[in-house]
Amino acid sequence: MFLCFCFSSFGCQRKKEYHTGKEVSYTSNEKEDSAKILELAKKYFQPIPQKAPQxxxxxxxxxxxxxxxxxxxxxxxxxxxxxxxxxxxxxxxxxxxxxxxxxxxxxxxxxxxxxxxxxxxxxxxxxxxxxxxxxxxxxxxxxxxxxxxxxxxxxxxxxxxxxxxxxxxxxxxxxxxxxxxxxxxxxxxxxxxxxRTLITRDRLDDFLEGDLKALNQEELKGLQSFVKTGCTTCHSGPLLGGNMFQKMGLVHPYENRKDLGRFKVTKNPGEKYFFKVPSLRNVALTAPYFHDGSVKTLEQAVVKMAWLQLGKKLTSQEIKNIVAFLKALTGKRFLKK
The missing domain is CATH 1.10.760.10 (Cytochrome c-like domain)
Structure with a gap:
């Protein structure tokens, strides 16, 4: 949690942290930063529609x-x-x-x-x-x-x-x-x-719709790291996924080579090991991960996907921040009242 000293010269204001209800302090600079991150987010993500197609x-x-x-x-x-x-x-x-x-x-x-x-x-x-x-x-x-x-x-x-x-x-x-x-x-x-009635809405939706208080500072940093790392190459749109097929092991091979994925459907050799990119909405609640359920924790999944798909090794702080952002994608219906 990020705190500031409330001197009037720093433009410090009070707000309630959305997901805890606790009142915390934030500066006008943080508000400006949140607005900039919102513009970044809008380039890759959209709120989940209120109603499903059809x-x-x-x-x-x-x-x-x-x-x-x-x-x-x-x-x-x-x-x-x-x-x-x-x-x-x-x-x-x-x-x-x-x-x-x-x-x-x-x-x-x-x-x-x-x-x-x-x-x-x-x-x-x-x-x-x-x-x-x-x-x-x-x-x-x-x-x-x-x-x-x-x-x-x-x-x-x-x-x-x-x-x-x-x-x-x-x-x-x-x-x-x-x-x-x-x-x-x-x-x-x-x-x-x-x-079609099983739709969830979360704090990212609120943020995308203009509520700059919806995500805390760690989650905002995680959103930035998520984009900077290149995760949005596949995980974008309203669901942060679910809108394309991609090879599992794009840069480095995935160890499970038994399941040929989409190739079984299309018989196209170019689609071996291709799978639908999963949505990241509610991802903190849907372990274990990947098409074979082989990864137990969200932290492990983040590390592994960065390496397999992007060829990148993340720092411990980047992992922590990205996981914090992903946890903010938990639907409000699942949060304890």
Missing amino acids: SEKDSKEKIALGKELYFDKRLSVNNTISCNSCHQLNNGKAGVDNEPTSPGAFGKRGDRNSPTVFNAAFHIAQFWDGRAKDLVEQAKGPILNPIEMAMPSEAEVIKKLKAIKDYQKKFQKAFPKEKDPLTYQNIAEAIAAFE
């Missing part, structure tokens, strides 16, 4: 149905896991299970880390390799994946849900214009509608 057509009935389906373990072959099992929304979780990889219906683990579902509606594509173009397409995958929810076919999913009278009524309300609304497509449509 959400204008989502009715409250469709969203409510999607929420129920998201938490329903009956969508798995043995009624043991739901969407929420791997992308947890309860108990203060940030849309993840905090596991390196997630266990499926029969206990076998997948080969990639489960990404957060928060703000997923704003991503360029879904899954680490971008194989699903949107949330609807993504929602169809895990239910039929033999390692994940392991239902044998779309027909079996529909048969199972149609045996539940309550669902037939709720699908009719969510899709009132359809004669037979309980379809696999509509299951995915409903889940996607719910997921």
Whole structure:
């Protein structure tokens, strides 16, 4: 925390530190510095929109149905896991299970880390390799994946849900214009509608919208280091990521060479080891990190990414400041009141 002596000649003022509520002192020079950093930040980042793309057509009935389906373990072959099992929304979780990889219906683990579902509606594509173009397409995958929810076919999913009278009524309300609304497509449509409501806003949004008090001095220094280091080459835009694919190990090779990433989807040799750049929103809550969940702490992730992607070795102070900035990206809904 940065303090100043409040002599009138220094233009010292009082403010409340946004995230602690404590009153601290700051000088007019600090205010000017914050304004300059804000202009820098606006070159690379934008506030998260209040509403997700395509959400204008989502009715409250469709969203409510999607929420129920998201938490329903009956969508798995043995009624043991739901969407929420791997992308947890309860108990203060940030849309993840905090596991390196997630266990499926029969206990076998997948080969990639489960990404957060928060703000997923704003991503360029879904899954680490971008194989699903949107949330609807993504929602169809895990239910039929033999390692994940392991239902044998779309027909079996529909048969199972149609045996539940309550669902037939709720699908009719969510899709009132359809004669037979309980379809696999509509299951995915409903889940996607719910997921489009999972938006977080944090102190960076407040800062970008003009609140110069939103970030403290350490976080502001971290923002500057983040930009100066070159992290914004990939982590930019509203989500600080989620808007492009990049090679894992751009400058120095990543040690895990088994997963070929996007190459599995495109068959383009030039895209070997390419993955979707993850969003950094709520990153302090989504450990472990990387597509294989191999890195346990945020500090380790910062050090490793600077070296692998940029060929840079950071000082201990740079690491500390960048981590402080990244922690400021934690959504307000997760902060203790």
